[in-house]
Amino acid sequence: MALLQISEPGLSTAPHQHRLAVGIDLGTTNSLVATVRNGVSVVLNDAHGHGLLPSVVRYLVDGSTSVGYVAQAQAAEDPHNTIISAKRFMGRGIKDIPDLSTMPYKFVDAPGMVQIRTAAGVKSPVEISSEILKALKARAEASLGGELVGAVITVPAYFDDAQRQATKDAARLAGLNVLRLLNEPTAAAIAYGLDNAAEGIYAVYDLGGGTFDISILKLTRGVFEVLATNGDSALGGDDFDRRIYCWVLEQAKVHTLDDRDKTLLMARAREAKETLSEHTSAHITVVLSTGEVVNLNLSEETFNEMTASLVNKTLLPCRKALRDAGLAAEEVKGVVMVGGSTRIPRVQAAVGDFFGQTPLTNLDPDKVVSLGAAIQANVLAGNKAGEDWLLLDVVPLSLGLETMGGLTEKIIPRNATIPTARAQEFTTYKDGQTAMSIHVVQGERELVADCRSLARFELRGIPPMVAGAARIRVTFQVDADGLLSVSARELGTGVESHIAVKPSYGLGDDEVARMLQDSYAHAQDDMTARNLAEAKVDGRRLVDATEAALKENGPALLNEAERTQVEKLLTGLQAALDGNDLAAVKRATEMLNQGTVEFAARRMDMSVKQALTGQRLDALKL
């Protein structure tokens, strides 16, 4: 396949070192890290042989943290400082969180994202999640014996922009280079698709700890296309636990529980749910702090009854997703089950009824997402996977602007393939108006009040004109990670103002830098060493990519003078990489970047032309 080599700079050179890359499933209840080893995707275990890392972080008075099973074991003893399921709070304000009262945390209302007061100070969900990511990074590096070049981190397909941004920030804070944010159901399909060489329409039903997603995917000749996604970002296995929890309170007629009791009872509720996946009844025994003993027997039937509405709640998004994709349930060739909660027999039966077929459960529903993410990470890191496949992902929720009267004007409709950009023109409504307020929202509802507010900014310096004369073009750009940036400019008189915003729930670069500095407060040298190491990784990557590109297309696309120029910049960067001068490495990298812009453009051109030529040849063959 000569055609494909062109698009993969850096991959076609002589056998290079295998680049260490991982896939991370940052889950609500559990998190996992996986990698491709000898061509097979495997979950990496900790020293005790555990694959799952409970998504639990405990903060201690001395400022240290414990993560995973250790933290989970102490959750009942130290409920205020032991944060479970922090993912539910990512990119969320205090008013967005349901069931606040059943949680033992001391929430602090903060602009944009809620925070939690712990023994070690006030922590944001981003910081809490970064502790989990740090633990997984350490596990991977210990297990693989080297530094990671990057990670693919999965997010629920239904995550909005603020939640995606928060996830990326957490990764940066953990010192992980994010190769891509990947939708969880898509990751699951990759794991199934490549393993089973599947083709056709697939549904991925993902009922995790705290979120429900349904995705309709189309798999054709190595192309994974997300036709539609839907779901509920506040529905998951935890809700099943909560139903049991409430049932216990009701049955045992207990009302006054302290925080330790609440945490303990939630844990027992979860155990009962897990037992019911394999048995027809479960015992629940809890000794409360008052000394009172709760002893109950929960039958499968009662459990099914009390959770029937939750199961049904998952079917409405299924229906909507099918409608969006323009498909009937019968057209779905397979249903992939993801998330521990899909072990519940009643869930499997309901999904089977809805799609008219037995769902696929042959991969471990807890691991399948991380396995798929690892496969994607392996490809993105530049380790040839053997198969050529391409992932075309979509915007999960419509992106728009507030217009007059509190109405939403959609700019980018949901399920648009990313990366994508749309521009729309607006005008002033008052004579002499020199500024315009731009409010960016995400959601499907008509009223702005019912959508999520992502960012507000003002475009100033509009020349005074009569109402309706100014032409303000607002451009939305969504990148390959599904992250949005918005810009606006006035075109009417040739005077251009320009502003770009990041969503207000995301952390600014300054904030991430501050948090990083906090965690390295007493080690300034570490910071410098780290910056240098990161700059060198970037520089080396560019050297690799440029060398491969030169070798492949240099003679054809560059004349001798141009080639000499690029080679000179390349040598300059290589020299800088041999030294330890951070500024010099950055400067040389930037110069080579600038110096290869034209070469890159010609290569891209050639790729597009080649694609069309290839297509015509294929057509001839048919």
Added chain:
Amino acid sequence: MLDFSRDHFALFDLPASYALDGARLDQAYRDIQSEIHPDKFAHAGEAEQRLSMQWTTRVNEAYQTLRRPFDRANYLLQLQGIHAMDANNTSMPMDFLMQHMEWSEELADAKKAQDVAVLDRLEKTLRNEARDFQAQLAEQIDQHHDYPAASETLRKLRFTDKLLAEVGSAYELIE
């Protein structure tokens, strides 16, 4: 040198007509995507990453426009300098408007009465109407090159599509 401003049809090496070989469009789209998608450049230099993003954005826009009959027709008219959906372009035959008002009322009643049978009938009627308009568009644009007529047909199709979407959300309410 490939030109960023070339029209969507040229980008996929397809003839600029309303009638479209959908399979060929899909194939060309995928072939180009498999060369230029950002995933193919996750490990490349900055310049190539940026270009890959710009090109993919451009190709996605072109593909979305061409694959939907409504957008494709609208785009073809734009290439002729006609902005069919402009706020100033509102002329619409009276009988068409009356018919649509009648259907809107039927829809409102069916919604209230949760009458799925009426919704089914309305959906079928509207789909047929949309199909007729699409056939007309093909004739008006590809054969007669009668762009003003196509422009009116397109505005009618917009009405029909909107009502169809409303029928769709009515189903959701009932479910």
